[in-house]
Amino acid sequence: MNAPVATPFFFYLLSGIMLIGGVLVITRKNAVHSALALITTLLCQAGLYLMLYAPFVAGVQIILYAGGIMVLFLFVIMLISIERTMKERQFNQQWLVGIAAAAVLGGLFIAVYTKGKTLFPQGRLTYAESQNTQDIAALLYDSHRGIYMFSFEIASLLLLVAIIGAVVMAKKRI
């Protein structure tokens, strides 16, 4: 019907911005700048979801991460004295473990990149764009196709534990 918007150009643009943002997140000393770089990264990630014809996931990504969680991040960061943290030395003493983890992850990426076609023989999994919301709902809740129901509920339980923990820690007397 229409010319596809998901062209390689947009992929390289979005992932390029994402990589720059990701590097800025860990190199900036100013925590607010880091948070802003992280927001850019998350928004570009939403763009990548759009390129995969998953608009619902992209929308949820914007609402939850960029609009919700990052606001709370900023909320907390603003209460920290930036002047003092700017003077402190950045502490990343775990660089041995960091390099090991990065190497393993990089190896995984390279393996997927080189052997992807044999590892995932079905090739690309495409959903019709107009059905994305309904498809996700079916995968989560449908009695026949709903294969992710259990993991979804586990995640909900984890969140519930976190909520209760937050209440317990914040309240002196319950």
Added chain:
Amino acid sequence: MNDIIVYIQSYLNTKDLTPGAAGNWFWATVYILLVFAGLSVAVIAMNWLERKILAHMQVRLGPMRVGPHGLLQPIADALKLLLKEDIMPANADKLVFWVAPFIVVLAAFTVFVVVPFGPAHAITDMNIGILFMLGVSSLSVLGIVTAGWASNSHYPLIGALRSSAQMVSYEVAMGLAVVSAILLTSLHGLGLYGVGGAGAPDTGTLSMIGIVQAQQEQGVWFVFKFFPLGLIAFFIFAVAMVAETNRAPFDLPEAESELTAGFHTEYSGFRWSLFFLAEYSAMIAVSSIAVTLWLGGWLRPFPNALQGSTWDFIFSLCPGLTFLFLGAMCFWNVLRMPKHPLFKIQTIGLAGFGAVLALVGLVLLLPAVSSRVGDIFWFSAKVAAFMYLYIWYRGTFPRYRFDQLMKVGWKVLLPTSLALLIVTAALAFIEPSIAEWMKRVL
């Protein structure tokens, strides 16, 4: 050259398709420019109307000097803002201070991509339309927070903290109210309680155009569906949207008696005007969400109770008559202008303005025109009613205290909207069997 003309004309032949759906770049650009221009005019008009209406509510006259009845006041204001010195505090975070107003403006304007002024009068229709609107408009809080922080000053920081706490709190209740409205799009029952119709609930839709079409198909605006459930959801949204846009009585982030001007205290000139623009276009955006979800979007009032060609004809006269009325108001005030020679230019200008309005009204009376733009008129009229409500709130309610604000958000609106969602879902679930039962009994 010929190809281009054919390309441009090809969209005009596709009825009931947005430029985005038709994949037509040219018309999409035209629509974007039209929406942008219309929005800017609306913000300018809103600026004048707010000052005038608020003044009349407080038994004052409001702006009277620049132009007849202060009609040119917004233009004078805009010029003043553009010419003002652009101040940046010495210890401000330069980059963040610079980027914050743009975040707010971008977030406020981007949402209009999916606002449906009519079945074909939207820039595009996304299948996640309402989600996109909520998501992008929630990004504007980032701009407010960063603006307050980057100013490196106490009042803006407190304003930004208040703003983020407030917007995050009210987003929850707002989202739940929206979900209960989206739930209704999956039903097929007709009328208030869904009697008859095409059977079992289907999949719903998140698309803005789809939501209005669902109301058209069910023959009821969602504000009246499952009365009073729809009304409660609408009320929750109507309260939460005032808090989301930081307007009175929830305007704590810029409470002038406590915080000077809140998060934009340190901003001046053009940057401040960007915040102003964003605030008003965000108000229009959330109002259009409310209109789309609960008030039937572009549908004319009483599409079922008053149907038939006679009523269609009467309602099709409304756009033209509105503009004729506005023109007549102008001419009436031309007669009331002071007869002093100094007021001659103003009187002539007002008469000219009235003549333009009357001419627009006459053009809108043509059946060919009114049938095409009638939907835009009804949508804008409903949004305008919300804009009036905003001014009315500001003239009526005193500002909440912050603990009261949080109490309303978390202890009243959130539980109510949760309960509402559950009850609506239950009703939607048993609706087909109720319809079946009623068919057998009656």
